[in-house]
Amino acid sequence: MSASLKLSALALGVTARVKDFPKTGTTFVRLREMGLLPGTPITFIRAAPLGDPLEFKLRGYHLTLRREEAEQITIEA
Amino acid sequence: MSQLPSHITGSGKKRPAHADRTPVYALVGNPNCGKSTLFNALTGLKQKVGNYPGVTVEKKIGETYSQHGKPIKIIDLPGAYSLAARSPDEAVTRDVLLGRRSDTPQPDRILCIVDATNLERNLYLVHQILDLGRPVILVVNMMDLAESSGLQLRVDRLEQALGIPVIACEAVNGKGLVELKLAMSRSDLPLARHSWDIPVAVAPAVAELQASLTDNDGRSPLVARAEALLLLTDFDTVRVAGSTPLSARTTDILATWQKHWEGEGTDWAGTLVGSRYAAITKLCVDIVQQTGATGPTTSDKIDAIVVHPLWGWVVFGGVMTLFFLSIFTFAQGPMEWIGDQTASLANWLKATMPEGDLRSLLTDGIIGGVGTIITFLPQILILYFFIGLLENTGYMARAAFIMDRLMSRVGLNGKSFIPLLSSYACAIPGIMATRTIEDPKDRLVTILVAPLMSCSARLPVYLLMIAALLPGTTMPVLTKVGIMLLMYALGTAGAFGFAWLFKRTLLKGRPPMMIMELPPYRLPGIKDVALHMFERAGLFLRKAGTVILGISIVLWFLTTYPKHPDATAAATEQIAYSFAGRAGHAIEPVIKPLGFDWRIGIGLITSFAAREVFVSSMGVIFGAESANDDTTTLRVALQKATWPGGAPVFTTLVCFTLMVYYVFAMQCMSTVAVVKRETNGWKWPLFQIGYMTGTAWLVCFVIYQTGRALGY
Ligand SMILES: Nc1nc2c(ncn2[C@@H]2O[C@H](COP(=O)(O)OP(=O)(O)OP(=O)(O)O)[C@@H](O)[C@H]2O)c(=O)[nH]1
Ligand SMILES: [Mg+2]
Numbered sequence: 086m087s088a089s090l091k092l093s094a095l096a097l098g099v100t101a102r103v104k105d106f107p108k109t110g111t112t113f114v115r116l117r118e119m120g121l122l123p124g125t126p127i128t129f130i131r132a133a134p135l136g137d138p139l140e141f142k143l144r145g146y147h148l149t150l151r152r153e154e155a156e157q158i159t160i161e162a
Numbered sequence: 163m164s165q166l167p168s169h170i171t172g173s174g175k176k177r178p179a180h181a182d183r184t185p186v187y188a189l190v191g192n193p194n195c196g197k198s199t200l201f202n203a204l205t206g207l208k209q210k211v212g213n214y215p216g217v218t219v220e221k222k223i224g225e226t227y228s229q230h231g232k233p234i235k236i237i238d239l240p241g242a243y244s245l246a247a248r249s250p251d252e253a254v255t256r257d258v259l260l261g262r263r264s265d266t267p268q269p270d271r272i273l274c275i276v277d278a279t280n281l282e283r284n285l286y287l288v289h290q291i292l293d294l295g296r297p298v299i300l301v302v303n304m305m306d307l308a309e310s311s312g313l314q315l316r317v318d319r320l321e322q323a324l325g326i327p328v329i330a331c332e333a334v335n336g337k338g339l340v341e342l343k344l345a346m347s348r349s350d351l352p353l354a355r356h357s358w359d360i361p362v363a364v365a366p367a368v369a370e371l372q373a374s375l376t377d378n379d380g381r382s383p384l385v386a387r388a389e390a391l392l393l394l395t396d397f398d399t400v401r402v403a404g405s406t407p408l409s410a411r412t413t414d415i416l417a418t419w420q421k422h423w424e425g426e427g428t429d430w431a432g433t434l435v436g437s438r439y440a441a442i443t444k445l446c447v448d449i450v451q452q453t454g455a456t457g458p459t460t461s462d463k464i465d466a467i468v469v470h471p472l473w474g475w476v477v478f479g480g481v482m483t484l485f486f487l488s489i490f491t492f493a494q495g496p497m498e499w500i501g502d503q504t505a506s507l508a509n510w511l512k513a514t515m516p517e518g519d520l521r522s523l524l525t526d527g528i529i530g531g532v533g534t535i536i537t538f539l540p541q542i543l544i545l546y547f548f549i550g551l552l553e554n555t556g557y558m559a560r561a562a563f564i565m566d567r568l569m570s571r572v573g574l575n576g577k578s579f580i581p582l583l584s585s586y587a588c589a590i591p592g593i594m595a596t597r598t599i600e601d602p603k604d605r606l607v608t609i610l611v612a613p614l615m616s617c618s619a620r621l622p623v624y625l626l627m628i629a630a631l632l633p634g635t636t637m638p639v640l641t642k643v644g645i646m647l648l649m650y651a652l653g654t655a656g657a658f659g660f661a662w663l664f665k666r667t668l669l670k671g672r673p674p675m676m677i678m679e680l681p682p683y684r685l686p687g688i689k690d691v692a693l694h695m696f697e698r699a700g701l702f703l704r705k706a707g708t709v710i711l712g713i714s715i716v717l718w719f720l721t722t723y724p725k726h727p728d729a730t731a732a733a734t735e736q737i738a739y740s741f742a743g744r745a746g747h748a749i750e751p752v753i754k755p756l757g758f759d760w761r762i763g764i765g766l767i768t769s770f771a772a773r774e775v776f777v778s779s780m781g782v783i784f785g786a787e788s789a790n791d792d793t794t795t796l797r798v799a800l801q802k803a804t805w806p807g808g809a810p811v812f813t814t815l816v817c818f819t820l821m822v823y824y825v826f827a828m829q830c831m832s833t834v835a836v837v838k839r840e841t842n843g844w845k846w847p848l849f850q851i852g853y854m855t856g857t858a859w860l861v862c863f864v865i866y867q868t869g870r871a872l873g874y
């Protein structure tokens with residue numbers, strides 16, 4: 086089995102699957118509604134020029150997340 | 163005759179008055195999927211279109227005609243990712259759909275628009291909407307983009323699976339509109355095959371909430387079920403209930419269940435969302451196919467430069483410089499042309515009309531006021547052209563992405579930067595755009611600081627002052643650009659500074675998250691940019707022809723009467739003796755420490771209506787003073803103005819201070835009205851006038867007094 090790591094630690098251009106993230110909080114429910122669910126493939130595209138936020142690609146669209154939120158999401162390769 | 167079927171009596175002929183009521187369609191979909199583009203194509207109206215999420219923030223009703231010539235009402239709505247609204251714009255959509263807005267007819271049928279390039283996420287909202295049990299037509303838009311990215315969509319299969327009309331469409335090119343019109347004209351629309359299993363864990367709760375919503379909140383059974391499901395994915399039940407709060411019984415049931423689930427460790431919201439997505443994934447299996455490998459798209463390549471740590475800033479700076487340069491170069495010719503036309507009109511009037519009050523009203527009042535203002539039309543056009551490019555290419559969302567880090571320093575997020583950028587054009591659309599901000603406090607902070615961004619109405623003031631800044635010399639273009647950039651920078655810095663202050667004091671709160679969709683770049687439709695630009699130019703001219711004309715006439719009257727007892731008195735003495743002059747003199751003590759005389763004071767008072775009125779007022783006042791000399795331009799007239807002792811009024815320092823005053827002061831009635839509406843009361847607009855104008859006075863005091871001490 087592959088080890089789980091944080092979404093914020095994903096390398097540039099690499100795709101992984103979402104494993105888990107906090108269940109409550111409006112932010113995370115909204116992320117689910119936007120299709121970020123356990124098992125969804127997600128690719129790290131780039132960081133903003135000042136290092137934060139981060140840009141990801143999932144389900145055919147690009148989404149921004151702050152590092153702080155990405156740290157609470159775990160992924161598996 | 164009246165026995166004929168309705169499609170026969172309805173075609174061509176006038177419909178009988180008792181015909182069944184006009185069907186109302188709501189246009190619903192995720193942000194930026196092309197709703198307004200489609201709305202415009204169907205209705206011929208000009209809703210604003212732009213390539214970033216959150217362009218439309220208020221409903222708009224339009225009309226089109228069915229295949230049989232019957233009217234159909236269409237409501238364009240703000241985009242939403244989910245019916246569990248998180249921000250005021252999404253709440254508009256939810257409330258219209260659930261029939262909670264008294265000013266809007268409840269839609270009978272729903273036009274769901276989805277973006278073909280990310281069908282699954284778009285179908286989530288559709289899935290929620292199908293719960294409402296109303297006839298739905300599904301429009302799969304952006305088929306061109308899906309095709310070019312190698313996606314194959316079997317629209318026919320989607321139609322079979324759902325059992326409702328599904329129409330492939332390219333709203334920008336008008337493709338698919340005929341088929342859509344046909345579907346919309348059908349008198350019978352099937353209901354969707356929409357059987358999905360509410361997860362076992364939450365099903366009893368949904369049933370109980372549905373019963374309570376029907377019994378205690380007066381909802382119809384279907385709406386009650388849809389709303390019960392929404393309650394489970396929302397953590398702010400007050401907002402879900404919208405204007406009418408939920409009954410105590412319903413709130414109790416929800417709270418009891420939530421506590422129960424928390425105790426059990428059930429992830430109720432996640433389960434619910436997950437089961438919707440499971441249904442959607444199942445639906446999409448045979449429908450979407452990726453053909454061919456996908457390399458980096460054009461959009462990715464552009465972003466590699468635009469969002470690059472180094473090149474990004476170069477692009478940003480380059481665009482800004484180009485913008486200001488074109489204001490001082492391209493605009494110069496047309497501006498002089500307009501100026502010449504108004505001047506020759508004034509001269510012609512002077513030559514043909516006998517001297518008297520009427521001639522003075524026409525030349526000094528109307529041409530002096532309105533004529534001065536419309537010379538700035540070319541610059542206003544350029545400004546709107548640039549903003550239109552930002553909005554329609556997709557750069558707007560990138561700007562928010564790049565600026566988020568800085569915005570987080572002041573306690574806001576990058577999304578607040580979009581309304582601020584829009585405010586460079588005009589604070590009113592900027593303030594409307596804050597509806598996309600989720601957190602009410604962050605939204606309020608953004609509303610409070612948005613008018614500090616230099617808007618198009620300040621442009622004439624800045625340009626006039628820059629022209630008058632250095633007597634007798636012509637300044638190099640780059641110096642002008644530099645001064646202009648400084649003013650814009652000052653306003654922007656002020657907005658950031660006050661946002662920081664407000665977030666730390668009055669409106670404390672956690673820094674918000676930054677969940678935002680970045681749309682792919684698009685070549686801006688020249689039509690979209692041009693339409694918007696000319697529409698704004700039209701508004702500007704209309705304002706010149708109404709508000710500014712009115713104020714100029716009133717001001718002419720107030721500067722002409724009462725007449726000075728000595729009919730041969732100099733124009734300056736006449737104005738000093740007039741009503742306006744007395745008002746100016748009355749406030750002179752307050753503004754004298756800033757280096758402003760009573761005539762500038764008159765301009766400050768009149769421009770409370772709108773900032774450009776300052777320029778027209780100067781035109782009326784100084785135009786009258788130099789009435790005998792037709793060739794003086796306003797600039798020269800200003801430079802000739804003196805204090806009683808003979809010292810010039812418009813020194814370099816005063817011109818500069820005056821520009822800074824307009825950077826900060828709140829001088830716009832329309833903005834005040836919009837802030838009042840958006841914040842539901844007078845408290846915040848009054849606070850805004852106070853803090854902005856107070857800051858303007860203080861900053862100008864410091865600048866002027868320091869400048870004086872340094873010998874300027
Ligand atoms: N390539 C392509 N672009 C489209 C199509 N339809 C709309 N667009 C573009 O998509 C962008 C968004 O269009 P809008 O009509 O403003 O979208 P909206 O759904 O009203 O957006 P919000 O009001 O922000 O929710 C614009 O840049 C349009 O030109 C299409 O079929 N193909
Ligand atoms: Mg729209």
